[in-house]
Amino acid sequence: MRISVCIATYRRPDRLDSLLEDLAWQRKIPVEVIVVDNDAAGSARAVVERQRASNLPFELRYEVQPVQNISLTRNRTVALASGDWLAFIDDDERAPTDWLRQLSHCAARHPADGVLGPVVPVVPDKAPAWIRRGAFYDWARLPTGSEVPPNRLRFGNVLLRAAALHAVPGPFDPAYGRTGGEDGDLLTRLVQRGARVLWCDEAIVHEPVEPSRLSLRWLMLRALRGGQDFARHRQNGRYGPLGALGRVAFVLRALLQALLSAALSLLSWPLGLHHAVHWLLKLAANVGKVSVFLGWHYREYGGQAT
The missing domain is CATH 3.90.550.10 (Spore Coat Polysaccharide Biosynthesis Protein SpsA; Chain A)
Incomplete structure (x- = not known):
């Protein structure tokens, strides 16, 4: 080989x-x-x-x-x-x-x-x-x-x-x-x-x-970009066909998951900051998913977001 x-x-x-x-x-x-x-x-x-x-x-x-x-x-x-x-x-x-x-x-x-x-x-x-x-x-x-x-x-x-x-x-x-x-x-x-x-x-x-990379900001941006990656691949049919109804369902599900993650972050805060951050990263990922369908992209490798 x-x-x-x-x-x-x-x-x-x-x-x-x-x-x-x-x-x-x-x-x-x-x-x-x-x-x-x-x-x-x-x-x-x-x-x-x-x-x-x-x-x-x-x-x-x-x-x-x-x-x-x-x-x-x-x-x-x-x-x-x-x-x-x-x-x-x-x-x-x-x-x-x-x-x-x-x-x-x-x-x-x-x-x-x-x-x-x-x-x-x-x-x-x-x-x-x-x-x-x-x-x-x-x-x-x-x-x-x-x-x-x-x-x-x-x-x-x-x-x-x-x-x-x-x-x-x-x-x-x-x-x-x-x-x-x-x-x-x-x-x-x-x-x-x-x-x-x-x-x-x-x-x-x-x-x-x-x-x-040892910061909440870096982790949130990486989670947001991960959500955007997933949404772009979903848009482009990498995980199977996605019709008009599928797009609507995808966005609504991401919005619901974002709201749930925000609530769970607040509720878990007394149990330890790491538990709260876990849900904050879920929130960022779902915001990233929605943002792709609104036409916004975070540029991790230089330049301004578009």
């Missing part, structure tokens, strides 16, 4: 440096690692050149994609990759030595076009107590070999068959390039075309939670 590891990066040279060191110690060595820098200034270039000089066990390729757009950046990694399988990992994650071997073994054991693994958050000890108790950064996990439900399809730790990627336009849609959600959009399109995407619970990567 010839695997290319694809990394889209933006102004995280220290994190990227640590990730490249992790990849050099993998038990399953990739044939190449592709780094595409979405910073027009090329802030990752020095890291890549230093790593190249360290006698890496794989080819390390680097390009700058100057237009700020995560979809275009990911598309460039796909275009540069020569492997039969492409593994995607975020530039702020850490890969244990067995990561790539576990993904590849799962793909070999189970007939699949893609394998997802868990991203385990590493919350710093200095984080507020309500954050440490709330598990707000955790991903849902599944038994190994399970098919991943469409609403849980996301990147951060995924191995995909190159032929499946090359068979779809893009493959990442540039319309999601400033808002995010390009990963779920691509994976749901692949599944609609018949691709099987399975879970491998042993293929763990770790994501140190940055200090800038």
Whole structure:
């Protein structure tokens, strides 16, 4: 199995440096690692050149994609990759030595076009107590070999068959390039075309939670964007057809869930701030769903909301 590891990066040279060191110690060595820098200034270039000089066990390729757009950046990694399988990992994650071997073994054991693994958050000890108790950064996990439900399809730790990627336009849609959600959009399109995407619970990567994300504001905005992603995929038929009545029902259900979440947030406040925040995030997600049908989009990756 010839695997290319694809990394889209933006102004995280220290994190990227640590990730490249992790990849050099993998038990399953990739044939190449592709780094595409979405910073027009090329802030990752020095890291890549230093790593190249360290006698890496794989080819390390680097390009700058100057237009700020995560979809275009990911598309460039796909275009540069020569492997039969492409593994995607975020530039702020850490890969244990067995990561790539576990993904590849799962793909070999189970007939699949893609394998997802868990991203385990590493919350710093200095984080507020309500954050440490709330598990707000955790991903849902599944038994190994399970098919991943469409609403849980996301990147951060995924191995995909190159032929499946090359068979779809893009493959990442540039319309999601400033808002995010390009990963779920691509994976749901692949599944609609018949691709099987399975879970491998042993293929763990770790994501140190940055200090800038240890806030209610960041969590609320991420929940809002998650709700918007879900609504956009629903609008676009990624989870099945949605007619006019279905749209009305979707909005009314989101409004009702938003009101219920607001009430439960107030009621649960005396039980602990983390309980209240849990419902506040549900509120933000449902506001995000409704906002998409009103034509508003939050741009997580730069620029103003539209």
